Amino acid sequence: MVLRALSPEAASEEYQLFLLDGLCRRPSPVVLVVDEATTAVQVARHLHDDSTAWEKRPPRIGKLLKLDLASLAATSADGATALLSGLAGTDDWIFLPDVDELVDSEVGSGFLTGLEVSVGGGEVAAVIVSTLPERRRRLAQAAPRLIGFATTLAGGKATYTRSVAAPSTNPTDTGWTVVVRYELTGGIQPETDPADLAADGRLHLVETLNLIYKREGEPPLGLLVGLTADAFTASQEDAAFATAELAARRVLGRPLSLGEHITSARGLFYA
CATH class of the missing domain: 3.40.50.300 (P-loop containing nucleotide triphosphate hydrolases)
Structure with a gap:
């Protein structure tokens, strides 16, 4: 065996x-x-x-x-x-x-x-x-x-x-990382700059943002959101997911069209 x-x-x-x-x-x-x-x-x-x-x-x-x-x-x-x-x-x-x-x-x-x-x-x-x-x-x-x-x-x-606690293999991997799923019929607004999101008082807990694409020129599949290490505890999944979804809506830069959805799908809490 x-x-x-x-x-x-x-x-x-x-x-x-x-x-x-x-x-x-x-x-x-x-x-x-x-x-x-x-x-x-x-x-x-x-x-x-x-x-x-x-x-x-x-x-x-x-x-x-x-x-x-x-x-x-x-x-x-x-x-x-x-x-x-x-x-x-x-x-x-x-x-x-x-x-x-x-x-x-x-x-x-x-x-x-x-x-x-x-x-x-x-x-x-x-x-x-x-x-x-x-x-x-x-x-x-x-x-x-x-x-x-x-x-x-x-x-x-x-x-x-929806989420699991994972042992950190990198000292920089601490706190919550959340994947938000986009189901879009169009792309994000080009004038939206993810780097400016930290200036929004509601989003000061967001540390990193990475758009995920399947093919160039198509709408993104999702957004990988890294929250600050002390943003939420392991038991505060709902709050972490809500913050990640808020960031994803801001990155989109426009109202959702009919049939479009933004959903906080999975999360990792690095300990």
Whole structure:
């Protein structure tokens, strides 16, 4: 068995990808059931079979396929990749009980990374995974991207993870970094100068601003907002997100048109 040990650089990359996943427009729906495997199976079947059980029920509904983790870990990396490729584009739902066990092997870890990429691209119809309550934190640390995409069912409540606390690998990385997603039909106003934003009294907590583009000449996908180190504590997610969204509206430099949206999507609190 090969344990997955992330270097500080690799761990930082995992968290950065979690942050940028907030720009995904139509990711595949994911549910994380925090319970023992037998109960998770029942929940998965209920979500699949009952059209009223899932508020954001996927439009693509094929078979519910339970993947065997032992067989997956025992196969080759190419075999795991082929399995995932075969599921992408079908209407079948993937069910992975005790998904945290995937991080204990090279093949399983590679499959999980591929699954996160597939989910971000909206390639698979739906994914339902489970973990035990005592292993939930371990899963969140090993696979923050999966947690970020998932609606978590735990203790009878449904929650969505918009932010995570990340260990700082750079002394300058402290406090909140927030990705704000733009859904625009036009560009930003050219006369708006992000460097002038600090002069606005409402935005004195904003330290850095970086526009994110897919292609030159197209409207930006989003804005990466870095807040000052002492702006908000780890528990003040709502305040941090609201400040980042305010900055994004100011950077846009014009009123929103019909059908346009600005949404604070993901955040990292560097500790």
